[in-house]
Amino acid sequence: MPFSVELREKINQIISKSETRQSALIPTLHAVQREYGWLPNECMSEVAEILDIPPASVQNVATFYTMFFTKPVGKHVIWLCRTLSCALRGAEHVEHYLSEKLGIHTGETTTDGKITLLEAECLASCGTAPAMLVDDELYENLTRKKIDELIEKLKKD
Ligand code: FES
Incomplete structure (x- = not known):
């Protein structure tokens, strides 16, 4: 290659x-x-x-390093923080919601190859938990509405 x-x-x-x-x-x-x-x-x-x-x-x-992928991933990668502050502010519910919405479990990629969902350690955004990184962009104070908008955007990309 x-x-x-x-x-x-x-x-x-x-x-x-x-x-x-x-x-x-x-x-x-x-x-x-x-x-x-x-x-x-x-x-x-x-x-x-x-x-x-x-x-x-x-x-x-x-x-x-978890930032390197030795297996194929989706076009977009969602890194959901599961460390303490995010866990205390509902990361588990966010993960369930994302899994349900995307039809995949954490660690998997959607069938259209667009989105991979992964867990991350602290993203240094504890004051605005729950947080996740999508590719290189940080999303904070996650709500279902924010997630809905983001997923729509990623699916169109
Ligand atoms: S614990 Fe999630 S950003 Fe720090």
């Missing part, structure tokens, strides 16, 4: 700004994931080759 010229250029920029090839790994994995939506094995092998680091190091980093 050879990377596109654009992605190779992006990775070269990352390498040129990094002190070591190893320190270029995380930003490189982000760049690759942005391009493919997840990190297939062939992509991780190519990253190892480009950065000249062992493939096992790439695998270890990709599987350690």
Whole structure:
């Protein structure tokens, strides 16, 4: 799976700004994931080759951080916070509502491939709990109305 010229250029920029090839790994994995939506094995092998680091190091980093997907996910990913403040402010009800609305359980992707629902640790928005991250955007003080509007928006995208 050879990377596109654009992605190779992006990775070269990352390498040129990094002190070591190893320190270029995380930003490189982000760049690759942005391009493919997840990190297939062939992509991780190519990253190892480009950065000249062992493939096992790439695998270890990709599987350690929850922000990296080593299996396909939906076009949009909902990270629902289940840590204490959000739990105390109804995250469980939000999760049930989302599951019901999307027709999936946490950890699954809708059949149209649009939305994956995952649990997250604290999103640093405890004062506005319950909170969730949708792709890179934070949604706070969640209500059924807000969730309805958001899901409609994501489904149209
Ligand atoms: S506990 Fe949910 S944002 Fe902190």
